[in-house]
Each structure stands twice: as C-alpha cells, then as structure tokens.
Amino acid sequence: MELLFIRHGQGEHTLNPPESLHITDPGLTEAGILQAKSLRKQFPLSDTELVISSPLRRTLQTTQIWSEGTDCAKMVSPLVSPRMFPQNPEWQTLPCDSLLPREKVKEEFNEFSIEDPSGEWWSKGINKSSQQAFTRIAERFLNRCKQTGKKRIYIVSHDGTITAYRQYMTGRKLSRSDFPKETGEVRMTIN
Incomplete structure (x- = not known):
C-alpha cells in the first residue's frame, strides 16, 4: 500500500511569525487556496480513493478544495494532527495547532467521516505525546x-507530523530540514 502524505496549503499562521503562530483556527491564505487547487492536477482523485485529513481548518480546507467535484471518501483523524518535531517537553502547543472540536468538524465539514469519534486523541491531539x-x-x-484495503491513501497533515511518521516508518533520524514544503508530498510504502 502506498501512503502519500501531503502538507496542507499555506496557512494564515505562517504569514508573520512568531506573532501569527498565536492565531486560533487559522485557515488557508489565497496562496494556500491556489496550492490546494493545484493538487487537482498533480494528484487527480477518484471515487475509489481515500483522503485522511488532520482536524484543523487549514488541512480540512486543503482536502475540501482538492477533492471538489469528486466522490472520494474523506475522513478526519486526530492521529495525523500537528506534532512537534523534534519533541521538546518544555514547548507548549501553539494556538494555531489546536484541533477543531468534533462538533465543529461535523457542522462545517460534514462531508468528512470522523475516525474514532470518542477516542482520547480528539481531546489532546498528538502534538506533545511522548515518543x-x-x-x-x-x-x-x-x-x-x-484495514481499508485501499492501494493508495492520501494523508493531508502538517510538516512535523509527516516528518515524525516518516522517521518512524524508515527508522532514519530526520530533522526540520526534512520538512515538506506547502502541498509537498512524501511517498511511503507499507506492507
């Protein structure tokens, strides 16, 4: 099975750091919207494919824009929500990385199914979880x-999360220099 991790399009929280990192619930910028639209040509979706998104507005918007006009399955999972990379127990989760509550996801992004709706990771996310x-x-x-039986799954997530999964799956030590760019992809194969 092939997993394609896709980093979300440019978010409002990246425009003026470090101040903008304190924006709560940032969405995509105009550039981010264009990046999400460009995914349609780069990775055309069909009704047989699955896209799993992190439960943040910018990832959900990226998936929503990219998948417009298709009947692909869309799922939201807190297991691909933001993750600090590298981990530092002294760091705090920034407001821009707070998960949308399940109720808000259901209300505003109702075309997405919600994975593990009662699971513990919905309340705290994976940002500060130990290794x-x-x-x-x-x-x-x-x-x-x-378990999905799909040959390919797209996962729309965040630079640190994608790098953490990549490090786990390859066993190689990675750094922030390995982060994918906005709407950049990382292909991984699992058996």
Missing part, C-alpha cells in the same frame, strides 16, 4: 490504513 506514545499511535494509524 513511546507516538510509536503506539503510528502503529494504530498504519494498521487502520491497511
């Missing part, structure tokens, strides 16, 4: 992907 906890999260998520 040991992340290993369990990654195993659970990858097993869930295998």
